[in-house]
Amino acid sequence: MQKATVVQKQQIDMSVRYGGLFRRTLARAVQKSLDNVKAHQYTVPEEVREQAWHMLKLLFEGDELWEEASQLLIELAPRMEMAGFREDWLNYLTIGVKRSIEFEDASSEAELKLLVGMLLRLLGNHEEAMRNLQVSYELFGIIDEKIGQAKVRNQMAYLMFHRFNFDIAEQYAHEGLSLAIRYYQEKAESLSILGLIITERTYWQKDNKSENLRMAEEYHQEALEIRMNIGDHRKVAWSLQNIGYTLRMRSRFKEAIKHYEEACSILSKLNDPANLAIVKMNIGLANQALGKPRKALETYRHARLVFQRLHDQLNVGRIHVNEGLSFLELSEPNCAEKSFQEAIRIFQLLKNDSLRLNAIDGWALSLIAQHDYRTAIEVLNIAIAELSQLPDLPNYQYLYQSMNTHLTEAKSFYRG
Numbered sequence: 001m002q003k004a005t006v007v008q009k010q011q012i013d014m015s016v017r018y019g020g021l022f023r024r025t026l027a028r029a030v031q032k033s034l035d036n037v038k039a040h041q042y043t044v045p046e047e048v049r050e051q052a053w054h055m056l057k058l059l060f061e062g063d064e065l066w067e068e069a070s071q072l073l074i075e076l077a078p079r080m081e082m083a084g085f086r087e088d089w090l091n092y093l094t095i096g097v098k099r100s101i102e103f104e105d106a107s108s109e110a111e112l113k114l115l116v117g118m119l120l121r122l123l124g125n126h127e128e129a130m131r132n133l134q135v136s137y138e139l140f141g142i143i144d145e146k147i148g149q150a151k152v153r154n155q156m157a158y159l160m161f162h163r164f165n166f167d168i169a170e171q172y173a174h175e176g177l178s179l180a181i182r183y184y185q186e187k188a189e190s191l192s193i194l195g196l197i198i199t200e201r202t203y204w205q206k207d208n209k210s211e212n213l214r215m216a217e218e219y220h221q222e223a224l225e226i227r228m229n230i231g232d233h234r235k236v237a238w239s240l241q242n243i244g245y246t247l248r249m250r251s252r253f254k255e256a257i258k259h260y261e262e263a264c265s266i267l268s269k270l271n272d273p274a275n276l277a278i279v280k281m282n283i284g285l286a287n288q289a290l291g292k293p294r295k296a297l298e299t300y301r302h303a304r305l306v307f308q309r310l311h312d313q314l315n316v317g318r319i320h321v322n323e324g325l326s327f328l329e330l331s332e333p334n335c336a337e338k339s340f341q342e343a344i345r346i347f348q349l350l351k352n353d354s355l356r357l358n359a360i361d362g363w364a365l366s367l368i369a370q371h372d373y374r375t376a377i378e379v380l381n382i383a384i385a386e387l388s389q390l391p392d393l394p395n396y397q398y399l400y401q402s403m404n405t406h407l408t409e410a411k412s413f414y415r416g
Contacts, residue, residue, distance in 0.1 A: 077089070151176075303315075
């Protein structure tokens, strides 16, 4: 009995000794992986990414080193998003959220919920994104972290902006700005979304165009200066793209393209496919406005392939609408109809009534171009009836005028 007790004690001592050794070895490996990730400001090389993913899998299997695991997870997140790892990376973040709850780590849970919300927004799952962002905002409030709350409010503003809820988006952006007043990087984010809201609202509502767009450009210029001073090249490119957007809206197409091309140059060097595709889409719009629909279609196609690969359905839908308009300019209404119908399908899935009804208006145009006036009239009558039930849509007046103009045109040709 005495001999067995000694053996058992030796086994326990060895378990403790080697268990501690394993923990220290793993901790050093995780720190090395974290250092390798931090050494790259934007995307990381494949070998660094694979090493980090391997470390996270090991850490998720055990109950130790959660603090190290959460640091690695949060540090790697923006680099994974930039490289285009969205759905795969979302799985890692979701596991991280569960672990943060298990360890009662409110700070990590708040940060991870923010990252999950951002990815879900980019993937078009706006309802689930908002739920995660709201939890994140509340958690950051509990731990009194203003910069975290500012980040969340800005993400909420982007989400509402893409939902065409411009008033709410503006409210969130201003809240983000007031929270981020000392945090210049996040202040630039707030200024950017405010500029985008003004530009988009001006496009759909067609009021005080020049004055509003000058104000939007001022917001973007201020954001650009902050980002240049900080040295955030990626977001410098975003600001250049945003300035190009306001210039395009002011019909200064060549100046807009110059800004877009400068943004493209930066994003290409940084290997940022998602934002490069957004700039390419805007170059296509500028070329379309310059009367170059064929050139615009080439640009749209390249951007659409990237958006499809990244599962960015919102921008895939936008591209289909733009392609439909280009096909109409090229007198190819059959192709235009297919593009508009695909856009309608996507916006239906995304529950985006503003863009869906706009795409239906485009579909009616393609029907008129094919001399199918009866179907065009039916489509427009149904759409106008639905629109009348949605008076709060930000683009309501635009759609009402456009649809009724096209309905009058279809009726003038119809001889049934």
